[in-house]
Amino acid sequence: MQLIDTQLSSTWFPAAKPDKDNNQFNLEVTAAQGSYLVTAKHGEIYDAISSWWCKPLGHCHPIITKSIREQLKLFEHHIPAKSWNSNIEKLSKRLVQIFTQMDKVIYASDGSSAVEIAMKLSYETRVLEQQAYRSKYIALNGAYHGETIFTLGVCGIKYYKTNYSGLLQDNYFIEDIPYVDGQNDPLWLDCNFDYNYWNNFFTHTAQNATALIIEPLVQGAAGMKIISRDFLIKIINLARNHNLHIIADEIMVGLGRLGYYSVSKELLNFEPDIVCFAKNLTAGAIPMSAVVINHSISQVFRKHQKAFLHSHTHSCNGLAAAAANSYLDYLDNSNILTQVKLAEIKLIEIMNDLKNSFAFIKQTRVIGTIAALELNLPIRMLEDIFNIGIEEQIYLRPIGNTLYIMPPIYNIKHDLELIQTKLHLVLQKISTLINKNCNYLPSKCRHVP
């Protein structure tokens, strides 16, 4: 086990205490190639969650590294003001052309900033149209849209917000979201929707609100929860009826993860007012996010001859744009999106097999290449999963009691077998631990009826 010496480590890692707990694995990554993290002491670890959901082509895919090497011969980055380059313009055109009503793209470097831009754009159109009182946002319980203070204001997960409640905007949240197991769930196409109740909700909130913000169909940070498609469409339509903008946060699901460029466009069959892309955009090589903007929004700025003031230094970074264009080339020219849709079918089988094999699996969920197992284990045991995963050379990092995978997609057909084998081994070891220790035996203890 390779630990960072607590006394010596100067990095404060994300979502962590200042110093690493010496009882935790802390993998030293020396290289990463394909679907694997190469570690100093633990060999090659299968990157089952694509390094926080952002490496669809795995690590150092030749088309990505080549595009960066080629761009390095020209420039890394130049000022985006009164200047442009053909790479960024090409990228903007491609993102706009995923849709039919979009006409502009604004760039930033991370997902939070993309959502900030989207939320600011929506509100500023209200200000320009003499409706500054429409300053609230409507979000979903379970939502995660970033960790800047403004985006935490539309976060529907208490854990992320508690210590900042004194700073957060008081927004509206849609509770009781009907979640589903996947596209075969009866609720997917027909949820029990009380139109009058929801219409009433929007009637009471929309007058002071500017936008409904959604994660199309999957709430990642909430534990890979899949939202009923029927419910989401009905909520979107109600929001539209009440003249709200729709902001679609496709940072996790967009550009390949579910087998589509845009989940809003292709799976929900609608065009949001604003769509945010990030993680997959550069195949996770270089930080970049993109805010794709409907003509309905940009037109308000045109009408008022107004500049939008949000100036990211690296707005047209050449290296990031080169990587992004190469990734989109890959999506365009391979059959990868079809492979993802086929993988979904196979993942459902794999997850069901696992559920049938292990009593502590309560539920399975699959959409695209996201698969989750809802476990019935004591919290302290869930922490063992990471460690056992490393023993079996697979990087697994449960969210609460949700064990999930979100593997690189470039080689998904091949990787599915490996995922099945490794997950089975990990869960078998968990099962053995349960049998050794009654405290770990939820089926005989308090956790299972």
Next chain:
Amino acid sequence: MQLIDTQLSSTWFPAAKPDKDNNQFNLEVTAAQGSYLVTAKHGEIYDAISSWWCKPLGHCHPIITKSIREQLKLFEHHIPAKSWNSNIEKLSKRLVQIFTQMDKVIYASDGSSAVEIAMKLSYETRVLEQQAYRSKYIALNGAYHGETIFTLGVCGIKYYKTNYSGLLQDNYFIEDIPYVDGQNDPLWLDCNFDYNYWNNFFTHTAQNATALIIEPLVQGAAGMKIISRDFLIKIINLARNHNLHIIADEIMVGLGRLGYYSVSKELLNFEPDIVCFAKNLTAGAIPMSAVVINHSISQVFRKHQKAFLHSHTHSCNGLAAAAANSYLDYLDNSNILTQVKLAEIKLIEIMNDLKNSFAFIKQTRVIGTIAALELNLPIRMLEDIFNIGIEEQIYLRPIGNTLYIMPPIYNIKHDLELIQTKLHLVLQKISTLINKNCNYLPSKCRHVP
């Protein structure tokens, strides 16, 4: 003149209207090397503001491109959770070791996010210490700390905030900042400081506030305004007396621009509670920002066994860390910081010569390799400066009536002569325009006494 076709452009550029004005230059950048932007139609343009202040080594410096090419052989980016790599750890150590009281670094991808992290860290320590009521921030008039909504709450420039006022936190601002021309200004070392007045200000604000946030010595977005060192130190000391944290935003000035690694540490002789670096950090090659944290802050999280929840996907991006380490190698192993200090002396001479040559220059300001000319010209004429600059193959982008330069520093000794020549040519053309047109003749019109 190379224009983007308004009908075809799909990119919404920073600080711009949705569509470029066809009367504006819009440079197509095809390459960038050294201190020059290579353009499709205008040849090589001297990048006099370092592509928004972030290219201290110019473009494609071999040590930066080599570090990225080498890193591409290992990995681009891996998940920063429960994992680390030697590059990021090396970088953290170097940033911490600029100071004596710092012990941790948190990474993000842009300056705004770094300031968000700093402001969140400060407030969360108050929450952990049962002082959640200390939720306000004290900032300076003229300040700019980013354009997320929370960081706009500490922006002291009305222009950036007006249309978002309905969303912004109501913070405290220090007005009437004593600005100086440079380090030789008498106010630099001894400002007229009414201790009782300022003590009273802090007495009335500090009880509800968590931090004073400052840009050490130069307010860039306000027009390269240089703050009296004496004033800033006295304000910092008062803030300390009132138990406020000090957040130093060194995104523009830190890591070389003024001839120091940290302006707070080396020119103000103090250690902030939190320091933000960004633009220069990777020599402007790849988006990355760093929040360097005093033990006084991290210790509160240790005491309460609390994780800090702010999880940037690219927190330990390998390509960015490689570029940053190479840039710091360059600062360590060259005499560049000395060159910057020598350049300051020469820039004062150059700016004074220009002031003596052109009546429409009201004032000059110089610190480190930042030099500004305060012009007395009608606003519409200020817009001509960019166009004339391009004719003379120098990229100049005035902020209001401030014409400034902030050139790459790697070759500053050589570039000074070129800067002097080009600025003189541009200002000569402005002078000619003035003489052609009485409306452009401020000395005979309303603008000059």
